Amino acid sequence: MLTEIEGRAAVKLARKTIESFLLGEVLPHHQAEEIDLPPVFGENRGVFVTLTEDGLLRGCIGHPYPDSTLKEAILDSAVSAATRDPRFPPVGEEELDNITVEVTILTQPEKINASPKDLPDKVEIGKHGLIVKQGYCQGLLLPQVAPENKMDSIDFLSHTCMKAGLSPDAWVKGAEVYCFEGQIFKEKEPGGEVVEEKF
Known part of the structure; x- marks a missing residue:
């Protein structure tokens, strides 16, 4: 289980990744080295990133199995939830202030x-x-x-x-x-x- 501090870091990493991606900045793959992430982010975990807007689902994608590190899974899932969920058009930059970010860390199925x-x-x-x-x-x-x-x-x-x-x-x-x-x-x-x- 993650601590609250680790959970906060996970959500902040997901939001930062989406913002960087939509604003065309360098993806935080490299920045993440500089952000001081807790050690758990180097462990393999399944993870899903869910985006909601005004209480409605706006995107949800993730890694069901612990096939990559928590950090990599969050980076990938965050961008995918915002831009690759086939049920929704990609999230626009102007929507960022209305979107709530949720990260679910999974146990091994x-x-x-x-x-x-x-x-x-x-x-x-x-x-x-x-x-x-x-x-x-x-x-x-x-x-x-x-x-x-x-x-x-x-x-x-x-x-x-x-x-x-x-x-x-x-x-x-x-x-x-x-x-x-x-x-x-x-x-x-x-x-x-x-x-x-x-x-």
Whole structure:
């Protein structure tokens, strides 16, 4: 788990990366050496960066698996959330003052080994995020999605399947389900104080 100081640094790094990218400045790959980041940023972690504008999703992209350092994953995810989320047009420079930045640090996803009928009981709303996989299809929903949308575990499983491009009942029919936990740090308002969000 990250400390609050580390979480604040993660969100500030994400915002700085987006601002630098949109303003055409040098990306903070090099600056990040100069910013004194805590040692945890050199550890491999899964991470997602979520952007909201006026309470609505504006972009969300990340690395589900700890395949790169936390610093690199944040740099990459921040730019991707702002400019490469296929659901939204790229964020414009003029939007920066209205956008709230949220960083979710993930634990290693673990496969839930349970029969389909027992799966819903293994999913803890507000604690677990889900990944559903079948063939080439894969979908992920972060832990905060279920409580924010008042989903129960069956809704959550079904929505994760749909995110993967599968039918809502794919989890009943043998798709693999993985769970992970996330630690969420977000700005209270655009560019404002960073707090840890707990459900």
